[in-house]
Amino acid sequence: MKTLSYPRLALLAGVTLLFVSLFLEWYSFQVVDINNELIASWSFNLFFEWTTDFPRGATVNEDYRPLNLNVPFYINILFIVILIFAVGVGTIQDINVSKNFSNTRNYSYIFAFLLVLTFFYVVLFPSIYLYPNELYYPVLTNFDSDLNISMYYSIGIGYILQLFGFILVFPYSLYYLLTVTALERNRQIPEIQIQKIIQDIQEPIDLDEFIAEEELKIKKGDYS
Amino acid sequence: MTMNYQVFDLKLKRLIQACKETGNYKKLAVVGFISTSNLVDEIALKLGMRPRYREKSEELLFEYMTAVNDIFEKNLQIQIFNNETINTIKEIELLFLRNRGDIPYKHIKKLIFVYYELRKIEVPNLYKGMTGEDYFESSNLYMLNVDPRGMRQKRDTNSSKFKPMLLHKIKEQERLLQNNLNKKLDQMNIERAIFLKNIKKSLKESNKNRITFQGTLKDNMDFGKSQNILIKYFLFGIAFISLCLGGLIAVEMFLYPNTMVLSNLLLIFFGIVIIMIFSYKSLNKKR
Numbered sequence: 001m002k003t004l005s006y007p008r009l010a011l012l013a014g015v016t017l018l019f020v021s022l023f024l025e026w027y028s029f030q031v032v033d034i035n036n037e038l039i040a041s042w043s044f045n046l047f048f049e050w051t052t053d054f055p056r057g058a059t060v061n062e063d064y065r066p067l068n069l070n071v072p073f074y075i076n077i078l079f080i081v082i083l084i085f086a087v088g089v090g091t092i093q094d095i096n097v098s099k100n101f102s103n104t105r106n107y108s109y110i111f112a113f114l115l116v117l118t119f120f121y122v123v124l125f126p127s128i129y130l131y132p133n134e135l136y137y138p139v140l141t142n143f144d145s146d147l148n149i150s151m152y153y154s155i156g157i158g159y160i161l162q163l164f165g166f167i168l169v170f171p172y173s174l175y176y177l178l179t180v181t182a183l184e185r186n187r188q189i190p191e192i193q194i195q196k197i198i199q200d201i202q203e204p205i206d207l208d209e210f211i212a213e214e215e216l217k218i219k220k221g222d223y224s
Numbered sequence: 225m226t227m228n229y230q231v232f233d234l235k236l237k238r239l240i241q242a243c244k245e246t247g248n249y250k251k252l253a254v255v256g257f258i259s260t261s262n263l264v265d266e267i268a269l270k271l272g273m274r275p276r277y278r279e280k281s282e283e284l285l286f287e288y289m290t291a292v293n294d295i296f297e298k299n300l301q302i303q304i305f306n307n308e309t310i311n312t313i314k315e316i317e318l319l320f321l322r323n324r325g326d327i328p329y330k331h332i333k334k335l336i337f338v339y340y341e342l343r344k345i346e347v348p349n350l351y352k353g354m355t356g357e358d359y360f361e362s363s364n365l366y367m368l369n370v371d372p373r374g375m376r377q378k379r380d381t382n383s384s385k386f387k388p389m390l391l392h393k394i395k396e397q398e399r400l401l402q403n404n405l406n407k408k409l410d411q412m413n414i415e416r417a418i419f420l421k422n423i424k425k426s427l428k429e430s431n432k433n434r435i436t437f438q439g440t441l442k443d444n445m446d447f448g449k450s451q452n453i454l455i456k457y458f459l460f461g462i463a464f465i466s467l468c469l470g471g472l473i474a475v476e477m478f479l480y481p482n483t484m485v486l487s488n489l490l491l492i493f494f495g496i497v498i499i500m501i502f503s504y505k506s507l508n509k510k511r
Contacts, residue, residue, distance in 0.1 A: 038431060123465075123469070126472055131475075136477075136483055138489070140441075166465060167461055167462055170458070170465075171455075171458040171461055172269050172457075174395055175462070198265065198269050201275045202266070203262060207239055207255070210239055213234060213246060214245075214251070218246060
Protein backbone atom coordinates (compact mmCIF):
# COMPACT_ATOMS: atom_id res chain seq x y z
CA MET A 1 0.00 0.00 0.00
CA LYS A 2 1.26 3.44 -0.90
CA THR A 3 2.02 5.73 2.01
CA LEU A 4 0.46 9.15 2.03
CA SER A 5 2.57 12.27 2.30
CA TYR A 6 2.21 14.49 5.39
CA PRO A 7 0.24 17.21 3.56
CA ARG A 8 -2.25 14.65 2.31
CA LEU A 9 -2.49 13.08 5.76
CA ALA A 10 -3.16 16.55 7.17
CA LEU A 11 -5.84 17.02 4.52
CA LEU A 12 -7.54 13.76 5.44
CA ALA A 13 -7.34 14.54 9.16
CA GLY A 14 -8.76 18.00 8.45
CA VAL A 15 -11.63 16.64 6.38
CA THR A 16 -12.44 14.16 9.13
CA LEU A 17 -12.57 16.99 11.69
CA LEU A 18 -14.77 19.04 9.39
CA PHE A 19 -17.15 16.14 8.93
CA VAL A 20 -17.38 15.29 12.63
CA SER A 21 -17.82 18.96 13.54
CA LEU A 22 -21.08 19.16 11.59
CA PHE A 23 -22.81 16.85 14.06
CA LEU A 24 -21.56 18.47 17.26
CA GLU A 25 -22.57 21.53 19.21
CA TRP A 26 -21.63 24.79 17.48
CA TYR A 27 -22.84 27.31 19.99
CA SER A 28 -24.17 27.30 23.51
CA PHE A 29 -26.12 29.79 25.53
CA GLN A 30 -26.71 29.45 29.27
CA VAL A 31 -28.40 31.54 31.92
CA VAL A 32 -27.49 31.29 35.60
CA ASP A 33 -29.35 33.07 38.42
CA ILE A 34 -27.92 34.83 41.45
CA ASN A 35 -27.71 31.53 43.36
CA ASN A 36 -25.58 30.10 40.58
CA GLU A 37 -28.39 27.84 39.51
CA LEU A 38 -28.76 27.02 35.82
CA ILE A 39 -32.14 28.29 34.68
CA ALA A 40 -31.77 28.02 30.92
CA SER A 41 -29.44 26.16 28.57
CA TRP A 42 -29.52 25.93 24.79
CA SER A 43 -27.14 24.32 22.32
CA PHE A 44 -27.02 24.98 18.62
CA ASN A 45 -26.38 22.33 15.99
CA LEU A 46 -26.35 22.91 12.23
CA PHE A 47 -28.88 20.17 11.55
CA PHE A 48 -31.10 20.29 14.63
CA GLU A 49 -31.06 24.04 15.43
CA TRP A 50 -31.49 24.81 19.16
CA THR A 51 -31.77 21.90 21.57
CA THR A 52 -31.94 21.80 25.36
CA ASP A 53 -31.43 19.33 28.18
CA PHE A 54 -34.29 20.90 30.12
CA PRO A 55 -37.63 19.11 30.04
CA ARG A 56 -40.34 20.44 27.78
CA GLY A 57 -42.48 23.02 29.42
CA ALA A 58 -39.72 24.52 31.56
CA THR A 59 -41.05 27.99 31.01
CA VAL A 60 -38.01 30.01 32.08
CA ASN A 61 -35.83 27.94 29.81
CA GLU A 62 -38.33 28.43 26.96
CA ASP A 63 -38.33 32.18 27.59
CA TYR A 64 -34.61 32.36 26.92
CA ARG A 65 -34.68 30.25 23.77
CA PRO A 66 -32.71 32.08 21.07
CA LEU A 67 -34.27 32.57 17.64
CA ASN A 68 -33.68 29.92 15.00
CA LEU A 69 -30.57 30.69 12.96
CA ASN A 70 -31.85 29.00 9.79
CA VAL A 71 -28.52 27.99 8.30
CA PRO A 72 -29.58 26.64 4.88
CA PHE A 73 -29.86 22.86 5.01
CA TYR A 74 -28.64 22.44 1.43
CA ILE A 75 -25.31 24.10 2.32
CA ASN A 76 -24.72 21.43 4.96
CA ILE A 77 -25.55 18.68 2.49
CA LEU A 78 -23.35 20.26 -0.19
CA PHE A 79 -20.55 20.49 2.35
CA ILE A 80 -20.86 16.79 3.18
CA VAL A 81 -20.75 15.91 -0.53
CA ILE A 82 -17.64 18.06 -1.04
CA LEU A 83 -16.00 16.45 1.99
CA ILE A 84 -16.63 12.98 0.57
CA PHE A 85 -15.14 14.00 -2.79
CA ALA A 86 -12.17 15.65 -1.08
CA VAL A 87 -11.44 12.44 0.85
CA GLY A 88 -11.65 10.49 -2.40
CA VAL A 89 -9.31 12.80 -4.29
CA GLY A 90 -6.96 13.17 -1.33
CA THR A 91 -6.65 9.41 -0.91
CA ILE A 92 -6.52 8.28 -4.50
CA GLN A 93 -4.71 11.07 -6.26
CA ASP A 94 -1.40 12.73 -5.48
CA ILE A 95 -1.03 15.89 -7.51
CA ASN A 96 2.75 15.49 -7.56
CA VAL A 97 2.61 12.29 -9.55
CA SER A 98 -0.60 12.92 -11.41
CA LYS A 99 -0.40 12.04 -15.08
CA ASN A 100 -3.67 13.43 -16.22
CA PHE A 101 -3.82 17.20 -16.18
CA SER A 102 -7.48 17.52 -17.13
CA ASN A 103 -8.54 15.33 -14.20
CA THR A 104 -6.33 17.32 -11.88
CA ARG A 105 -7.93 20.52 -13.07
CA ASN A 106 -11.41 19.14 -12.44
CA TYR A 107 -10.47 17.97 -8.96
CA SER A 108 -9.14 21.41 -8.13
CA TYR A 109 -12.75 22.71 -8.13
CA ILE A 110 -13.49 20.35 -5.23
CA PHE A 111 -10.72 21.93 -3.20
CA ALA A 112 -11.86 25.41 -4.16
CA PHE A 113 -15.38 24.58 -2.92
CA LEU A 114 -13.97 23.00 0.20
CA LEU A 115 -12.08 26.18 1.10
CA VAL A 116 -15.02 28.45 0.29
CA LEU A 117 -17.48 26.41 2.36
CA THR A 118 -15.12 26.06 5.32
CA PHE A 119 -14.53 29.80 5.18
CA PHE A 120 -18.30 30.24 5.21
CA TYR A 121 -18.67 28.20 8.39
CA VAL A 122 -15.69 29.70 10.19
CA VAL A 123 -15.96 33.37 9.28
CA LEU A 124 -19.36 34.05 7.77
CA PHE A 125 -21.38 31.94 10.21
CA PRO A 126 -20.68 34.25 13.19
CA SER A 127 -21.21 37.44 11.20
CA ILE A 128 -24.35 36.37 9.34
CA TYR A 129 -26.10 34.19 11.92
CA LEU A 130 -24.78 35.02 15.39
CA TYR A 131 -24.35 38.80 15.45
CA PRO A 132 -27.84 39.70 14.19
CA ASN A 133 -29.30 37.54 17.00
CA GLU A 134 -27.09 39.17 19.63
CA LEU A 135 -25.23 35.93 20.21
CA TYR A 136 -21.74 37.00 21.11
CA TYR A 137 -18.57 35.50 19.67
CA PRO A 138 -16.45 33.65 20.68
CA VAL A 139 -16.95 33.61 24.49
CA LEU A 140 -18.64 36.20 26.66
CA THR A 141 -20.27 36.47 30.08
CA ASN A 142 -22.88 39.15 30.47
CA PHE A 143 -24.32 40.05 33.88
CA ASP A 144 -27.76 41.59 33.90
CA SER A 145 -27.98 43.63 37.11
CA ASP A 146 -31.72 44.27 36.74
CA LEU A 147 -32.63 40.60 36.59
CA ASN A 148 -29.67 39.40 38.67
CA ILE A 149 -28.74 36.79 36.10
CA SER A 150 -25.55 35.90 34.25
CA MET A 151 -25.69 34.92 30.59
CA TYR A 152 -22.92 32.78 29.12
CA TYR A 153 -22.37 32.86 25.39
CA SER A 154 -19.86 30.46 23.91
CA ILE A 155 -18.87 28.77 20.69
CA GLY A 156 -19.02 24.98 20.88
CA ILE A 157 -16.73 22.09 20.13
CA GLY A 158 -18.18 21.76 16.62
CA TYR A 159 -17.07 25.26 15.67
CA ILE A 160 -13.62 24.72 17.23
CA LEU A 161 -13.14 21.51 15.25
CA GLN A 162 -14.22 23.37 12.12
CA LEU A 163 -11.51 25.93 12.82
CA PHE A 164 -8.80 23.28 13.23
CA GLY A 165 -10.15 21.47 10.18
CA PHE A 166 -9.73 24.63 8.13
CA ILE A 167 -6.13 25.03 9.28
CA LEU A 168 -5.39 21.42 8.32
CA VAL A 169 -7.03 21.39 4.89
CA PHE A 170 -5.86 24.86 3.88
CA PRO A 171 -2.21 24.09 2.88
CA TYR A 172 -2.84 21.13 0.57
CA SER A 173 -5.99 22.64 -0.94
CA LEU A 174 -4.24 25.92 -1.70
CA TYR A 175 -1.19 24.08 -3.01
CA TYR A 176 -3.41 22.00 -5.28
CA LEU A 177 -5.27 25.04 -6.58
CA LEU A 178 -2.19 27.17 -7.14
CA THR A 179 -0.28 24.35 -8.82
CA VAL A 180 -3.14 23.72 -11.22
CA THR A 181 -3.51 27.45 -11.88
CA ALA A 182 0.22 27.80 -12.55
CA LEU A 183 0.20 24.83 -14.90
CA GLU A 184 -2.88 26.11 -16.67
CA ARG A 185 -1.37 29.57 -17.10
CA ASN A 186 1.89 28.17 -18.36
CA ARG A 187 0.19 25.99 -20.93
CA GLN A 188 -0.42 29.19 -22.87
CA ILE A 189 2.70 30.96 -21.75
CA PRO A 190 4.01 33.44 -24.29
CA GLU A 191 7.54 33.21 -25.59
CA ILE A 192 8.70 36.28 -23.69
CA GLN A 193 7.80 34.70 -20.38
CA ILE A 194 9.63 31.52 -21.36
CA GLN A 195 12.72 33.57 -22.10
CA LYS A 196 12.41 35.21 -18.70
CA ILE A 197 12.14 31.84 -16.97
CA ILE A 198 15.16 30.58 -18.90
CA GLN A 199 17.15 33.62 -17.82
CA ASP A 200 16.15 33.07 -14.18
CA ILE A 201 17.23 29.47 -14.27
CA GLN A 202 20.47 29.77 -16.19
CA GLU A 203 23.70 30.31 -14.28
CA PRO A 204 25.24 33.63 -15.23
CA ILE A 205 28.81 33.65 -16.55
CA ASP A 206 30.78 36.82 -16.85
CA LEU A 207 33.22 36.03 -19.64
CA ASP A 208 34.61 39.60 -19.58
CA GLU A 209 35.65 39.16 -15.97
CA PHE A 210 37.30 35.81 -16.66
CA ILE A 211 39.15 37.22 -19.67
CA ALA A 212 40.31 40.25 -17.67
CA GLU A 213 41.60 37.98 -14.85
CA GLU A 214 43.55 35.80 -17.26
CA GLU A 215 44.95 38.73 -19.22
CA LEU A 216 46.08 40.35 -15.99
CA LYS A 217 47.90 37.15 -15.09
CA ILE A 218 49.58 37.19 -18.50
CA LYS A 219 50.59 40.82 -18.01
CA LYS A 220 52.07 40.05 -14.61
CA GLY A 221 53.70 36.91 -15.94
CA ASP A 222 51.82 34.84 -13.36
CA TYR A 223 51.47 31.44 -15.01
CA SER A 224 50.95 29.36 -11.86
CA MET B 225 17.84 32.82 -28.56
CA THR B 226 18.57 34.21 -25.16
CA MET B 227 21.99 35.56 -25.94
CA ASN B 228 24.00 36.97 -28.75
CA TYR B 229 26.03 33.96 -29.81
CA GLN B 230 28.39 35.91 -32.05
CA VAL B 231 29.62 38.02 -29.15
CA PHE B 232 29.72 34.98 -26.88
CA ASP B 233 31.82 33.03 -29.40
CA LEU B 234 34.33 35.85 -29.75
CA LYS B 235 34.70 36.15 -26.00
CA LEU B 236 35.01 32.40 -25.57
CA LYS B 237 37.75 32.34 -28.18
CA ARG B 238 39.63 35.07 -26.34
CA LEU B 239 39.23 33.22 -23.05
CA ILE B 240 40.48 29.97 -24.57
CA GLN B 241 43.59 31.75 -25.86
CA ALA B 242 44.23 33.43 -22.51
CA CYS B 243 43.67 30.24 -20.52
CA LYS B 244 45.95 28.30 -22.83
CA GLU B 245 48.65 30.85 -22.20
CA THR B 246 48.23 30.83 -18.41
CA GLY B 247 47.52 27.11 -18.26
CA ASN B 248 44.37 27.76 -16.21
CA TYR B 249 42.23 25.04 -17.75
CA LYS B 250 40.02 24.78 -14.70
CA LYS B 251 38.42 28.10 -15.55
CA LEU B 252 37.80 26.94 -19.08
CA ALA B 253 36.24 23.72 -17.81
CA VAL B 254 33.90 25.67 -15.52
CA VAL B 255 32.87 28.01 -18.34
CA GLY B 256 32.37 25.03 -20.65
CA PHE B 257 30.15 23.29 -18.13
CA ILE B 258 28.06 26.30 -17.23
CA SER B 259 27.52 27.14 -20.92
CA THR B 260 26.55 23.56 -21.76
CA SER B 261 24.29 23.30 -18.73
CA ASN B 262 22.59 26.61 -19.61
CA LEU B 263 22.07 25.47 -23.16
CA VAL B 264 20.57 22.14 -22.08
CA ASP B 265 18.26 24.02 -19.68
CA GLU B 266 17.14 26.29 -22.49
CA ILE B 267 16.43 23.40 -24.83
CA ALA B 268 14.52 21.43 -22.21
CA LEU B 269 12.49 24.41 -20.99
CA LYS B 270 11.45 25.27 -24.50
CA LEU B 271 10.24 21.71 -24.81
CA GLY B 272 8.08 22.26 -21.73
CA MET B 273 10.20 20.27 -19.28
CA ARG B 274 10.93 21.11 -15.67
CA PRO B 275 14.29 22.74 -14.88
CA ARG B 276 17.14 20.63 -13.54
CA TYR B 277 16.96 19.91 -9.79
CA ARG B 278 19.79 21.91 -8.31
CA GLU B 279 19.04 22.43 -4.63
CA LYS B 280 18.62 19.31 -2.50
CA SER B 281 19.15 16.30 -4.68
CA GLU B 282 21.43 17.66 -7.33
CA GLU B 283 20.62 16.15 -10.68
CA LEU B 284 23.67 15.74 -12.88
CA LEU B 285 23.59 17.21 -16.36
CA PHE B 286 23.71 13.85 -18.13
CA GLU B 287 20.92 12.52 -15.86
CA TYR B 288 18.77 15.48 -16.78
CA MET B 289 19.45 14.98 -20.49
CA THR B 290 18.49 11.32 -20.13
CA ALA B 291 15.26 12.32 -18.37
CA VAL B 292 14.38 14.69 -21.22
CA ASN B 293 15.08 11.93 -23.73
CA ASP B 294 12.97 9.45 -21.77
CA ILE B 295 9.91 11.69 -21.87
CA PHE B 296 10.20 12.32 -25.60
CA GLU B 297 10.99 8.73 -26.44
CA LYS B 298 7.98 7.58 -24.48
CA ASN B 299 5.67 10.01 -26.24
CA LEU B 300 6.99 10.56 -29.73
CA GLN B 301 9.71 7.93 -30.12
CA ILE B 302 12.29 10.62 -30.81
CA GLN B 303 15.56 11.51 -29.15
CA ILE B 304 16.32 15.10 -28.29
CA PHE B 305 19.97 14.48 -27.33
CA ASN B 306 21.82 11.65 -28.99
CA ASN B 307 23.34 8.92 -26.84
CA GLU B 308 26.87 9.74 -27.91
CA THR B 309 26.51 13.30 -26.62
CA ILE B 310 25.04 12.10 -23.34
CA ASN B 311 27.86 9.58 -22.87
CA THR B 312 30.50 12.23 -23.57
CA ILE B 313 28.89 14.59 -21.07
CA LYS B 314 28.65 11.78 -18.52
CA GLU B 315 32.32 10.91 -18.87
CA ILE B 316 33.47 14.52 -18.59
CA GLU B 317 31.01 15.48 -15.85
CA LEU B 318 31.98 12.61 -13.57
CA LEU B 319 35.65 13.38 -14.07
CA PHE B 320 34.99 17.07 -13.47
CA LEU B 321 33.24 16.33 -10.19
CA ARG B 322 35.84 13.85 -9.01
CA ASN B 323 38.77 16.19 -9.78
CA ARG B 324 36.92 19.31 -8.69
CA GLY B 325 37.23 20.98 -12.06
CA ASP B 326 40.78 19.88 -12.90
CA ILE B 327 40.30 17.97 -16.10
CA PRO B 328 42.74 17.45 -18.99
CA TYR B 329 42.58 19.84 -21.92
CA LYS B 330 41.48 17.10 -24.32
CA HIS B 331 38.27 16.70 -22.28
CA ILE B 332 37.69 20.43 -22.29
CA LYS B 333 38.02 20.38 -26.06
CA LYS B 334 35.46 17.59 -26.20
CA LEU B 335 33.13 19.55 -23.92
CA ILE B 336 33.32 22.65 -26.07
CA PHE B 337 32.74 20.50 -29.15
CA VAL B 338 29.62 19.03 -27.49
CA TYR B 339 28.46 22.55 -26.62
CA TYR B 340 28.64 23.59 -30.26
CA GLU B 341 26.94 20.38 -31.34
CA LEU B 342 24.07 21.12 -28.95
CA ARG B 343 23.81 24.62 -30.36
CA LYS B 344 23.01 23.12 -33.73
CA ILE B 345 19.76 21.68 -32.36
CA GLU B 346 16.85 23.68 -33.65
CA VAL B 347 14.78 23.90 -30.53
CA PRO B 348 11.08 23.63 -31.18
CA ASN B 349 9.21 26.00 -28.93
CA LEU B 350 6.25 23.93 -27.89
CA TYR B 351 4.59 26.89 -26.26
CA LYS B 352 3.98 28.42 -29.64
CA GLY B 353 0.29 28.18 -30.54
CA MET B 354 -0.27 25.14 -32.69
CA THR B 355 -3.33 25.19 -34.86
CA GLY B 356 -2.51 22.41 -37.25
CA GLU B 357 -3.35 24.60 -40.23
CA ASP B 358 -1.17 24.28 -43.30
CA TYR B 359 0.57 21.22 -41.95
CA PHE B 360 -1.02 18.67 -44.17
CA GLU B 361 -2.08 20.62 -47.18
CA SER B 362 0.30 18.81 -49.43
CA SER B 363 -0.13 15.41 -47.86
CA ASN B 364 -2.77 12.72 -48.10
CA LEU B 365 -4.07 13.74 -44.69
CA TYR B 366 -5.46 17.12 -45.75
CA MET B 367 -9.00 15.84 -45.21
CA LEU B 368 -8.47 15.82 -41.46
CA ASN B 369 -8.30 19.57 -41.38
CA VAL B 370 -11.60 20.06 -43.14
CA ASP B 371 -14.61 20.44 -40.88
CA PRO B 372 -17.29 22.54 -42.57
CA ARG B 373 -20.53 23.20 -40.72
CA GLY B 374 -23.17 20.55 -41.13
CA MET B 375 -20.64 18.11 -42.51
CA ARG B 376 -19.50 16.79 -39.18
CA GLN B 377 -22.28 14.25 -38.75
CA LYS B 378 -21.84 12.96 -42.28
CA ARG B 379 -18.14 12.75 -41.79
CA ASP B 380 -18.54 10.89 -38.49
CA THR B 381 -20.54 8.12 -40.14
CA ASN B 382 -18.12 7.89 -43.01
CA SER B 383 -15.02 8.17 -40.89
CA SER B 384 -15.48 4.76 -39.31
CA LYS B 385 -15.00 3.24 -42.77
CA PHE B 386 -11.85 5.21 -43.33
CA LYS B 387 -10.48 4.84 -39.81
CA PRO B 388 -8.17 1.88 -40.43
CA MET B 389 -6.87 3.46 -43.60
CA LEU B 390 -6.29 6.79 -41.88
CA LEU B 391 -4.52 5.15 -38.96
CA HIS B 392 -2.30 3.31 -41.38
CA LYS B 393 -1.44 6.53 -43.20
CA ILE B 394 -0.79 8.32 -39.93
CA LYS B 395 1.55 5.57 -38.77
CA GLU B 396 3.45 5.82 -42.05
CA GLN B 397 3.78 9.58 -41.63
CA GLU B 398 4.82 9.12 -38.01
CA ARG B 399 7.58 6.70 -38.92
CA LEU B 400 8.84 9.10 -41.55
CA LEU B 401 8.81 11.99 -39.09
CA GLN B 402 10.51 9.92 -36.38
CA ASN B 403 13.31 9.03 -38.78
CA ASN B 404 13.72 12.64 -39.81
CA LEU B 405 13.60 13.89 -36.24
CA ASN B 406 16.14 11.36 -35.04
CA LYS B 407 18.48 12.65 -37.74
CA LYS B 408 17.74 16.32 -37.16
CA LEU B 409 15.37 18.12 -34.80
CA ASP B 410 13.35 20.93 -36.23
CA GLN B 411 10.33 22.82 -35.07
CA MET B 412 8.02 22.01 -37.95
CA ASN B 413 8.57 18.26 -37.75
CA ILE B 414 8.21 18.02 -33.99
CA GLU B 415 4.98 19.98 -34.12
CA ARG B 416 3.76 17.67 -36.88
CA ALA B 417 4.66 14.65 -34.77
CA ILE B 418 2.62 15.99 -31.86
CA PHE B 419 -0.23 16.86 -34.17
CA LEU B 420 -0.23 13.33 -35.59
CA LYS B 421 -0.22 11.87 -32.11
CA ASN B 422 -3.20 14.06 -31.34
CA ILE B 423 -5.11 12.95 -34.41
CA LYS B 424 -4.31 9.30 -33.79
CA LYS B 425 -5.59 9.58 -30.24
CA SER B 426 -8.78 11.34 -31.38
CA LEU B 427 -9.39 8.65 -33.94
CA LYS B 428 -8.75 5.83 -31.52
CA GLU B 429 -10.76 7.21 -28.66
CA SER B 430 -13.57 9.68 -28.94
CA ASN B 431 -13.26 13.09 -30.50
CA LYS B 432 -11.16 14.70 -27.83
CA ASN B 433 -9.09 17.40 -29.40
CA ARG B 434 -6.34 17.28 -26.84
CA ILE B 435 -2.71 16.25 -26.69
CA THR B 436 -1.99 13.85 -23.86
CA PHE B 437 1.64 13.67 -22.96
CA GLN B 438 2.71 10.83 -20.72
CA GLY B 439 4.58 12.17 -17.75
CA THR B 440 3.83 13.46 -14.29
CA LEU B 441 3.44 16.99 -13.01
CA LYS B 442 6.85 16.51 -11.42
CA ASP B 443 8.31 16.62 -14.93
CA ASN B 444 6.76 20.00 -15.56
CA MET B 445 8.89 23.11 -15.35
CA ASP B 446 6.65 24.72 -12.72
CA PHE B 447 6.71 21.89 -10.31
CA GLY B 448 10.17 22.44 -8.84
CA LYS B 449 9.26 25.88 -7.57
CA SER B 450 6.16 24.70 -5.75
CA GLN B 451 7.63 21.74 -3.93
CA ASN B 452 8.70 23.30 -0.65
CA ILE B 453 5.97 25.79 -0.07
CA LEU B 454 3.39 23.71 1.77
CA ILE B 455 4.79 24.76 5.10
CA LYS B 456 4.49 28.38 4.01
CA TYR B 457 0.85 27.79 3.09
CA PHE B 458 0.30 26.32 6.54
CA LEU B 459 1.67 29.50 8.17
CA PHE B 460 -0.30 31.59 5.72
CA GLY B 461 -3.46 29.65 6.59
CA ILE B 462 -3.06 30.31 10.29
CA ALA B 463 -2.29 33.99 9.67
CA PHE B 464 -5.27 34.32 7.35
CA ILE B 465 -7.76 32.73 9.71
CA SER B 466 -6.41 34.66 12.71
CA LEU B 467 -6.79 37.88 10.76
CA CYS B 468 -10.37 36.99 9.85
CA LEU B 469 -11.26 36.06 13.43
CA GLY B 470 -9.57 39.22 14.72
CA GLY B 471 -11.61 41.19 12.20
CA LEU B 472 -14.79 39.48 13.35
CA ILE B 473 -14.13 40.45 16.96
CA ALA B 474 -13.28 44.01 15.96
CA VAL B 475 -16.61 44.29 14.12
CA GLU B 476 -18.39 42.81 17.14
CA MET B 477 -16.79 45.34 19.46
CA PHE B 478 -17.92 48.09 17.15
CA LEU B 479 -21.49 46.75 16.99
CA TYR B 480 -21.81 45.94 20.69
CA PRO B 481 -19.66 48.15 22.91
CA ASN B 482 -20.38 45.85 25.89
CA THR B 483 -18.06 43.30 24.24
CA MET B 484 -14.98 45.49 24.76
CA VAL B 485 -13.77 42.82 27.20
CA LEU B 486 -12.87 40.82 24.10
CA SER B 487 -10.04 43.25 23.28
CA ASN B 488 -7.49 40.81 24.78
CA LEU B 489 -8.62 38.16 22.36
CA LEU B 490 -8.31 40.67 19.54
CA LEU B 491 -4.71 41.33 20.53
CA ILE B 492 -3.98 37.60 20.67
CA PHE B 493 -5.31 37.05 17.14
CA PHE B 494 -3.41 39.97 15.67
CA GLY B 495 -0.34 38.82 17.61
CA ILE B 496 -0.62 35.42 15.93
CA VAL B 497 -0.79 37.17 12.55
CA ILE B 498 2.44 39.06 13.28
CA ILE B 499 4.21 35.90 14.51
CA MET B 500 3.15 34.03 11.37
CA ILE B 501 4.39 36.84 9.13
CA PHE B 502 7.79 36.76 10.85
CA SER B 503 7.94 32.96 10.64
CA TYR B 504 7.07 33.14 6.95
CA LYS B 505 9.80 35.71 6.36
CA SER B 506 12.43 33.75 8.28
CA LEU B 507 11.49 30.64 6.31
CA ASN B 508 12.02 32.60 3.10
CA LYS B 509 15.44 33.75 4.27
CA LYS B 510 16.52 30.20 5.18
CA ARG B 511 15.68 29.00 1.71
